[in-house]
Amino acid sequence: MPAETVIFTHGDCDGICSGALALAAHEGAPVFFSNPVSILDDLDEAKDADRIVVCDIAINLPRARDIKNKVTKLSKKAEVIYIDHHPKPPRFNVSWLVHDTNSCAAQLTYERFRKSLDPDMSRVAIYGAIGDYKDQTPLAMELLKTWDSRSLYYEAGTIAQGIAIGRKDYDHKRDIVQLLSKNVLPSQIPSLAKNAIKASLMEEELRLRIEKSVVRLNSVSYVIDMDGFISKAAIYAHIYGGTCVGVAAEYLKSKDVYDVSIRAKGDCNLNVLVDMAARRCGGTGGGHPMAAGGRIPAACIMDFINDLDAMLGSRKK
The missing domain is CATH 3.10.310.30 (Diaminopimelate Epimerase; Chain A, domain 1)
Structure with a gap:
């Protein structure tokens, strides 16, 4: 049987958190990682789906017309929810796009599926906001009021640093999305916490090389x-x-x-x-x-x- 819902998301911190929120609202849905270059081809994986959710995939100018045509065609057979916060192309007005450049994708995803989510999943939205430098938006600041911000910055940093190693290891990232969709703390995901420490040491060495080069x-x-x-x-x-x-x-x-x-x-x-x-x-x-x-x-x-x-x-x- 075809999947009822298929999720596509970006592989950075904001994308991973967006994917986790979308998955929490659509338990059991397959999750694919994509990017602005490959999304056109990747969408073929969802040709038989009843609902397609895309998170944090920018619509770049060179591919804007093709994306618009393809997603609009898909939207005639399935519900399409395309959630993004990158600047959109001029005159790109479509009913399936959930868009706001003053937010991050995780916040937009949380708001879109809020009625289907445990309120405690708000911290996953904040992880994405911190990872994408969007933690000073009105929604992020409102959500932060219900949490200890110091703890959330630590957890968000664990994601951002931890995924820097093996950035194309999509099976590992998919495991992270699954665990975050269950509201597991990033610091309690052993592979992520271990990689975060390693990445911090590598970043310090990189910083010193760049200072000289x-x-x-x-x-x-x-x-x-x-x-x-x-x-x-x-x-x-x-x-x-x-x-x-x-x-x-x-x-x-x-x-x-x-x-x-x-x-x-x-x-x-x-x-x-x-x-x-x-x-x-x-x-x-x-x-x-x-x-x-x-x-x-x-x-x-x-x-x-x-x-x-x-x-x-x-x-x-």
Whole structure:
């Protein structure tokens, strides 16, 4: 028999928490991890489902029309609930999208399924908010009033650090989603707690390497192939480079491309600028105004970085 509900979610802290909340509201539903590039193909796994829930998967400009057409077609046969907080493409008005850029996906998922959830699952929404730097939103601050915030920051940090190791180990992440959907504390998931300690030590070593290796341009500081957590590398690049934006690039030999992570401090509107710079290089990119990512052909990585720097102009940290 076809699955009644199928869940797709992102593999970061916010996505994992969103998936756990969706699963808590739809016990037994299969959970798939996806991303903005692969979601079009991944949705084929749900062609026979009665309900499709998508959490925290950005709708990037290059694929916006195809996603709109495919999901709208699916929505004629099944209920589709697409929950996201990334900036949406212009004129992207559809009935199946639950959207708010001033929240995180976990908060939006909690609100959407709140009537089907144990109130104590609110802390899973807060884990996602903390992991996505959205813990100062009105909903997050309201939910935090019912918990000891110090404990929740510890638990959220355990998730964020713990999943940094084996980030493509989706079976492990699926186990985490299952346990979080039962409201198990992250610190009580042995593999997650162990990995969090290991990741913290690795991050400290990465930080020290970046301090010595970062290259500064005008508004962008960058590091390449630092052998560490790429998003953390981008953060430390802008910190130690003293610029408003940090870029970290990691070479993927099998595809001859660089995965890039970009982080900003200040109003940079990265989602638009990264998309523009990536497309000029034949790559893809996007995300949030303050945090973005992409995939760039290897031969064009410096063109991408220099183009992004030029578009940003001379900005102070």
